[in-house]
Amino acid sequence: MIKAVLSCVSVCLLSAEVVADQGHERSGFYVGVGGGSLSVRADNEDQADLPTTSNVHLQGGYSFSDNFSIEAQYVSSVKKADYVSVNQSFDLTSLVKQSLSSLYTSSQLADITSVKVNGSAVSQVSFQTASIFAAYRTSGNLYAKVKAGVSSTQMKLESVGKTSWDTGFSTTASAVIKSSVQGFQKDFDQGFQQSFNASAPNTTERDTNFGVGIGGGYKFSEKISAELEYTKFTEDVAYSSLSVNYSF
Secondary structure, eight states, X not given: OHHHHHHHHHHHHHHHHHHHHHTXXXXXXXXXXXXXXXXXXXSSTTSOOEEEEEEEEEEEEEESSSSEEEEEEEEEEEEOEEEEEEEEEEEOHHHHHHHTTTTSOHHHHTTEEEEEEEEEEEEEEEEEEEEEEEEEEOSSSEEEEEEEEEEEEEEEEEEEEEEEEEEEEOTTOOHHHHHHHHHHHHXXXXXXXXXXXXXXXXXXXXXXEEXXXXXXXXXXXXXXXXXXXXXXXXXXXXXXXXXXXXEO
C-alpha cells in the first residue's frame, strides 16, 4: 500500500522535472477550504449504515506543473449525527401506581390512565481525517482530477441515553397526583442515564488506509479554482465535497 503511494509520488516528481525543463508549466503552492458530507457503510448487511455527518476541510499542496501535485487535507465534523442503536417502549402504569399506593387511595390512583416511556440508546457520531495525496489534473480551465494516497481516519461515538414519556390522566386527576407522577419520571430518567453511561462508554476508533479520489474542477483565473470531489478514505468511509482553492 505505502509502496504504491511512494511510486505515485515518484511519478509526480519525475514528470515535474520533465515539464520544468520545457519551461511551459506553472508550479507553486496552493491552499483551499471547503465542506461536504461524510458517509460510513456498515460492516455487514445486518447492521444499518451510520448517519451522514456534515464536515469542513482545509487543504494545501504544491503543484509541480499544471497537471501533477502533492496535496494534504484535513477533514473534521462540524455537526454530529445521531445513530439510534436501541429504541424500546415500556408500559410503567402498574409500576407507577404501585410506587404511589402508600400516598393515594385506589380511586385517586385510578385517575392515572397510562404511563409509558420510550428509551433510546443514541450514539453521536463525528469524524476527523488527515490525508496526503498525489494528484493529477488534466489540462484546461475545465478539468478532471484523480488522486491517491494515505488517509488516517478517526471516528468518535459519544453515547447518550434519551427518554420520552407518554402520560395520560382522567379529567378528575388532581394536580398533586400529576406532580407525583412527574417526580417518578424524573427519578426514572436519572437512574436510566446513570445505568446507560455505565454500560455504554464513549469509544474512539482509528484506522489508516490507502485512499483514492476522483472529481473535477474549474479554473476561474490563474489563482482561483473550485473542485467537486468524491474521496474514499477507507473501503467504508466516503466523502463528497466542494472546495475553493487559491494558488500563490
